[in-house]
Amino acid sequence: MAPLRSVLCLASLITLVTPCGAFLRPHRRFAESRRTALSSDVELPMPELVLPQAGEDVFHRVESTAFGSKLTVSLGSASGLEEPLVFETGKIGRQANGAVMLSVGGTVLYATACADKGPQDIDFAPLRVDYLERMSSAGKTKGGFIKREGRPTEAEILTARIIDRPLRPMMAKGWTHETQVLVWLLSYDGKVNPEALAVCASSAALAISDVPMRSNVAAVSVEADADGTLRVFAPRADEDAKEMLQMTLAGTEDYVLMIEGAANFVPEEEMIKAVEYAQSQVKIIAGAIGDWAQQTGRPKTVDTLRETPKLLKELLDKEFGEQATAALAHEDKDAQSKAISQLDEAVKAFFVLTDSDKAESAAARGPSPVASDGGSERFDEELSQSPAPLDGEANTPSDLEPVELPDIEEELLIEDNDAADEGKVPAADVKTISTGAARSDVLFEKTYVQSAIKNLLCDRLRKLVIDTGKRSDSRSPDEVRPLSMEVGFLPMVHGSALFTRGETQSLATCTVGDASAEQRVESVDGMGNRRFYLHYSFPPCSVGEVGRTGAPGRRELGHGNLAERAIAPAMPSAGAWPYTTRVESLITESCGSSSMASVCGGSLALLHAGVPLKSGNVAGIAMGMLLPNEGEEGEPVILSDILGIEDALGTMDFKTAGTRQGVSTFQLDIKCEGLSLDVMRRALEQAREGRLRILDAMDDVQASPSPSMHPSVSQIIVFRVSVDSIGKLIGPGGKTVNAFIADYELENIHVEGDGEVQILGHDTEKMEAAKAAILELIGEDGTGEKPQDPSVPGPDTKVPEVGTVLRSATIVAVKNFGCFVDVDPDQGLQGLILTKDLDTGYVRSPPETFREGDVIAAKVLGVSAQSGRLLVSRKAVMEEEGAEAHKLPDDGREMPFKSNPNGRGRKSRQPDGEKREKSPTGLKKKQPPKS
Secondary structure, eight states, X not given: OHHHHHHHHHHHHHSOOOOOXXXXXXXXXXXXXXXXXXXXXXXXXOOOXXXXXXXXTEEEEEEEOSSSEEEEEEEOGGGTOOSOEEEEESSSOTTSSEEEEEXXXXXXXXXXXXXXXXXXXSSSOOEEEEEEEOGGGGTOOOOSSOOSOOSOOHHHHHHHHHHHHHHGGGBOTTOOSOEEEEEEEEEOOSSSOHHHHHHHHHHHHHHTSSSOBSSOOEEEEXXXXXXOBEEESXXXXXXXXXXXXXXXXXXXXXXXXXXXXXXXXXXXXXXXXXXXXXXXXXXXXXXXXXXXXXXXXXXXXXXXXXXXXXXXXXXHHHHHHHHHHHHHTOSSHHXXXXXXXXXXXXXXXXXXXXXXXXXXXXXXXXXXOOOTTSEEEOOOHHHHTSOOOOTTOOOOTTTSOOOOOOOOOOOOOOOOHHHHHHTOOOGGGOOOOOOSOSSOSEEEOHHHHHHHHHHHHHHHHHHHHHHHSOOTTSOOTTOOOOEEEEEOOSSSSSEEXXXXXXXXXXXXXXXXXXXXXXXXXXXXXXXXXXXXXXXXXXXXXXXXXXXXOSSOOHHHHHHXXXXXXXXXXGSOOTTTOOSEEEEEEEEEEXXXXXXXXXXXXXXXXXXXXXXXXXXXXXXXXXXXXXXXXXXXXXXOEEEESOOHHHHHHSSEEEEEEXXXXXXXXXXXXXXXXXXXXXXXXXXXXXXXXXXXXXXXHHHHHOOSOOSSOOTTSOEEEEEEOOGGGHHHHHOGGGHHHHHHHHHTTOSEEEEOTTSEEEEEESOHHHHHHHHHHHHHHHTOOSBSOOOXXXXXXXXXXXXXXXXXXXXXEEEEEEETXXXXXXXXXXXXXXXXXXXXXXXXXXXXXXXXXXXXXXXEEEEEEEEOTTTXXXXXXXXXXXXXXXXXXXXXXXXXXXXXXXSOTTOSSSOOOOTTSOOOOOOTTSOOOOOOOOX
């Protein structure tokens, strides 16, 4: 099993299959405003994309500076980017192999590239990329107790993957120096998206360093407004854009290498337009970086490149080619793994130069006979007498003619004749291959052999598909693996689904909650809340291995973000679905495309939980591609729903997800240059056909939201209060809001800073009663608009003169602090009589003494300088005209006292001396009617 894992790990290191929160950023997270825009319940007509035309202001210029060199690149005003890209080197970071400062307006990034002095004995490029956003770049300090930036955030990890994916395949073949790229966001003005700029800065740092690259790389972020207009490097916190499509594309001057994006169910043809435009912008930047590197860059270190000898490839294909084809032809994953492991062991035993071989060779021939490229002639008499090389030449294995070796007897013991006829080897009949020759006459270093084994498997996999029209599991190139799915798999969770596609399986669950369950995210753009998020877990047991568990790694974060972005556009708006929604995907089996299985399983779990997805189910599929070797002719073979081995050995990993209407997310990784737009069109069309087949199967299981939610899900009532009333609702230390929760037996009351209030509970009547009580307390109607106080005169209101006596003032409202009376009904003007001005006696409680509709006389005192209210006084009229003339009717109401029965102080008591019962919410409790 170990050799197969080494092959798969090798492929994963060569190309990082990545992912993304929601979008809190264009390709890996969205600010809540963007998420809302992409989750609107209003179906907008899909406009055609408008491609900007290149103008005369597109140029690049290389200049010398006092410290080094500067490159200025202008994409033109039509691109939507007003400021040019300015690359500088030579001023800071002079000890790094390459250091670049990239500025666009007020946004500045610093990128460095460093490599170890010597190569490592490995068969892949050891590249590490780290991206750091300093909070100080936006004039902020990190929240929480620890202020120093520590471990990278999820957003920074996703950006680092964006940088890594196009750079890794463009490193020179045979480069094994440990290489590190570091990027810092030092200054951020919020006007451009720094993520694609980080790719450009990293590429420029590598271009001017001594690290050899196959081609120069650049990237742009392209985003479409609601009217379809495209622009590059748009701000990631812009609320007006991102309603249709957003994409980060990286590539060279001629080819696409990486795409990461999301869309509001855009048709495939429109997406191709965006790709075409993005590639045209990448070509400008990549070409400019190339010109700058030629004038400024260091000489490349090419003398340590370790390319696999051509002789080894020829010998390996001759001796083990058929065995490799037979190993790949196994339909069962375990049988295939076992066969590849046997192949790996046999090849290494046959070709690898061991330490004992080196010692024996040194003793027989003196100084090291090992050739510079890793080949070593076995010191037999025939090869030792080969003619001496000419001046300036060397007898390296790549220069030698193929050697005639003894025939190798290969015997595959196949008991099943039908399987033999089809070229398939049943799992139970896998036998060890016996060979007549123990060792090759020409031996090679282990790293060369490991690389050659992978190349052999790649070649034979493509040959298998072309020759037979079938893949290793007997599927045709455009066929999807068998599907199986089930909802309601777990009884106590809000929503669950088990999605199985071939040997890939996802156990997805959905949990809904109130606003307190939102994921808070802190970045240089500020604080944000994610109402929908997806967590992806890939335990080692899913592939039958032993490994660590715990905090998610980079791969898990990337895959989870990709699945989240696929479903996010289908999520209903906050008005239609007030719940915070969390989806978890636990991968229980894996043999390729577990992130797309998470999309399918997550969609089914959401519908099972009752979430009203706007466009029904969302499905995803992973596409692969097999290209001929360099220098060979042949059409690329596009594969649908790729297996793990096809992902590891193939050239392309292209994931798309969406509905029947269009694409919601897409991700492309290419391991070499060579993907044209025509090939991408074919891949997208084939992916669409596969996606529709998967959607058909999903709709047969759960096509619409469940009619009722799980009994454990709380009901939610949402309304708004004015921001000024939040403090009154919450109360000191949360006393008032907690009293509401206790009085009405609620689960929770959540109050947002913008005035949104969520009441959670299981009894709808009590929840409605709590809402009514809250609105009564604050005196509002639930719309969030604070009503105009009729006792506060407006600028055009005619206010009665001070001293005017109102003879027939009707009481319209009675409060604990006084009464409101009509002053001028035509103007809607009221006046406030405070408790102290209600009577010449002592009024203990205005609601106990006065009634709405009472007609009284009151004197205008004027407008309060503090509250702005018009104050009037009944007491002033009584003092002037006598109390008896204005006596209240004796109809059972509490009459004013001649003096405070409780003496001085604010605490009042009932006339009988007992304490008066008061509701903790501040509302007067209803008293039983008097007999």
